[in-house]
Amino acid sequence: xxxxxxxxxxxxxxxxxxxxxxxxxxxxxxxxxxxxxxxxxxxxxxxxxxxxxxxxxxxxxxxxxxxxxxxxxxxxxxxxxxxxxxxxxxxxxxxxxxxxxxxxxxxxxxxxxxxxxxxxxxxxxxxxxxxxxxxxxxxxxxxxxxxxxxxxxxxxxxxxxxxxxx
Numbered sequence: 001x002x003x004x005x006x007x008x009x010x011x012x013x014x015x016x017x018x019x020x021x022x023x024x025x026x027x028x029x030x031x032x033x034x035x036x037x038x039x040x041x042x043x044x045x046x047x048x049x050x051x052x053x054x055x056x057x058x059x060x061x062x063x064x065x066x067x068x069x070x071x072x073x074x075x076x077x078x079x080x081x082x083x084x085x086x087x088x089x090x091x092x093x094x095x096x097x098x099x100x101x102x103x104x105x106x107x108x109x110x111x112x113x114x115x116x117x118x119x120x121x122x123x124x125x126x127x128x129x130x131x132x133x134x135x136x137x138x139x140x141x142x143x144x145x146x147x148x149x150x151x152x153x154x155x156x157x158x159x160x161x162x163x164x165x166x
Contacts, residue, residue, distance in 0.1 A: 012032060012033040015029050103126060104123050104125070107130055113125035
């Protein structure tokens with residue numbers, strides 16, 4: 001299948017614009033893009049060395065993309081990138097949920113710790129089963145009084161727990 005020249009030029013533009021403007025990689029792709037344009041304008045086959053002369057305007061086929069077209073293309077690229085990142089995040093969340101379910105139902109069956117409902121959290125119930133109640137109170141107090149870092153220190157035994165009011 002032969003690609004129209006304009007498609008090749010747009011491909012090279014997209015590849016160039018994936019890099020920070022005027023960075024080394026951007027410049028490398030830009031050099032290739034300009035060489036391609038020069039070959040197309042002079043009719044020199046791509047298998048031949050770069051022509052020494054050529055027109056000042058190297059855009060291929062139709063005129064270069066307007067600023068609005070470039071901005072739309074950039075917006076499309078950013079939308080695709082955002083969608084890929086969101087799908088990755090959703091996959092990570094789903095994997096974490098699966099691991100937490102595996103943990104919870106390894107600790108105890110669903111009859112003991114419950115299932116996911118608005119009134120039941122089997123993950124918290126499983127954690128409660130394996131953590132002594134006194135320690136839970138100390139960890140909650142450390143978390144409420146001093147923050148997460150302090151609660152982690154108390155849980156790991158590096159600091160004494162705060163006093164809990166009964």
